[in-house]
Amino acid sequence: MLGAIDPDRYEVIPVGVTRDGAYVLESDDPSRFALDPDALPEVVDNGTRVRWPESAVSRELRVADADGERSLGDVDVVFPILHGRFGEDGTIQGLLELIGLPYVGNGVLASAIGMDKHVTKTMLEGAGIPVAPWVTLTRAALEADRELWERRTRALGLPAFVKPARAGSSVGVSKVDDWSQLDAALEIAFAEDLTVLVESAVAGREIECGVLEAPGGGVGVSVAGEVVVTGRDFYDFAAKYLDAPGVELICPAHLGDGELFELQRIAQRAFEAIGAEGLARVDVFLTGEGFVVNEINTMPGFTPISMFPTCWQNSGLSYTDLISRLIEVGHARGPR
Numbered sequence: 065m066l067g068a069i070d071p072d073r074y075e076v077i078p079v080g081v082t083r084d085g086a087y088v089l090e091s092d093d094p095s096r097f098a099l100d101p102d103a104l105p106e107v108v109d110n111g112t113r114v115r116w117p118e119s120a121v122s123r124e125l126r127v128a129d130a131d132g133e134r135s136l137g138d139v140d141v142v143f144p145i146l147h148g149r150f151g152e153d154g155t156i157q158g159l160l161e162l163i164g165l166p167y168v169g170n171g172v173l174a175s176a177i178g179m180d181k182h183v184t185k186t187m188l189e190g191a192g193i194p195v196a197p198w199v200t201l202t203r204a205a206l207e208a209d210r211e212l213w214e215r216r217t218r219a220l221g222l223p224a225f226v227k228p229a230r231a232g233s234s235v236g237v238s239k240v241d242d243w244s245q246l247d248a249a250l251e252i253a254f255a256e257d258l259t260v261l262v263e264s265a266v267a268g269r270e271i272e273c274g275v276l277e278a279p280g281g282g283v284g285v286s287v288a289g290e291v292v293v294t295g296r297d298f299y300d301f302a303a304k305y306l307d308a309p310g311v312e313l314i315c316p317a318h319l320g321d322g323e324l325f326e327l328q329r330i331a332q333r334a335f336e337a338i339g340a341e342g343l344a345r346v347d348v349f350l351t352g353e354g355f356v357v358n359e360i361n362t363m364p365g366f367t368p369i370s371m372f373p374t375c376w377q378n379s380g381l382s383y384t385d386l387i388s389r390l391i392e393v394g395h396a397r398g399p400r
Contacts, residue, residue: 067094080107087114120164142167148232153179168394169342170362178362191337228257268351285328286375289315
């Protein structure tokens with residue numbers, strides 16, 4: 065995004081978050097964050113400390129380093145380009161609301177709903193939107209009555225997927241082809257979250273589309289993209305971010321006019337069902353009985369191989385204009 069944003073319109077202050085949760089002033093060199101499979105980029109502690117405004121009265125960002133503290137100027141809008149816990153789950157959005165900074169994308173509630181797969185599926189099911197059958201597990205529930213939960217889980221059939229309830233980018237996800245693999249899959253998922261979902265595998269085409277709020281209100285839905293998995297068990301982290309082989313991304317997906325219309329209608333309904341704002345990517349399966357929603361991503365990937373910007377580029381909106389649109393909508397909304 066640093067390489068694609070319009071430099072004639074925006075001055076970017078890159079703020080990184082270290083593994084320990086420190087906010088540091090980062091480099092604005094796009095090559096610094098290139099996706100290299102052998103050495104993924106990492107925000108290291110460079111000794112700087114970005115200071116958020118002290119109250120909602122000010123929008124001034126400051127930075128402290130070895131030479132003292134200085135102003136970075138007033139911030140117009142924050143673009144929280146973060147995945148997973150503490151970034152996509154409403155927590156950073158809550159921080160920005162407390163200090164009165166406008167930001168891009170979904171608010172606290174929609175971010176929290178979208179991050180929690182159990183809550184998302186419950187909300188969508190309540191809105192009459194088809195979702196894959198699932199069972200939600202905790203360690204305490206398993207320990208209290210393992211026989212009951214094993215019976216409910218096995219009723220989903222095979223193959224099944226085991227996922228952390230609140231993680232992103234397919235981290236901690238396993239495919240189970242035999243119930244003897246379940247315990248190992250649960251351990252992998254429980255390492256990421258205290259709550260885990262076991263889902264029925266849905267036989268169908270994996271389709272994705274982007275939903276984008278327009279300046280002044282209303283939303284648009286992009287053309288669809290399709291994920292075709294040929295040499296992997298599923299569309300995992302390596303395929304999403306490291307361009308690993310065995311997955312082909314097709315955009316626009318080959319859909320009939322009626323299928324595309326129905327997909328876009330369902331995507332907009334899902335967006336509205338969780339109270340989304342700004343943007344989202346809606347992932348579905350196209351089965352013989354119709355569309356089944358897999359999940360909603362409230363801050364989808366923006367890498368050069370990510371489906372969200374690709375779908376919008378194929379809908380006539382360039383990567384640079386997409387970023388500008390999102391910033392305009394977030395800035396116009398103002399402090400929440």
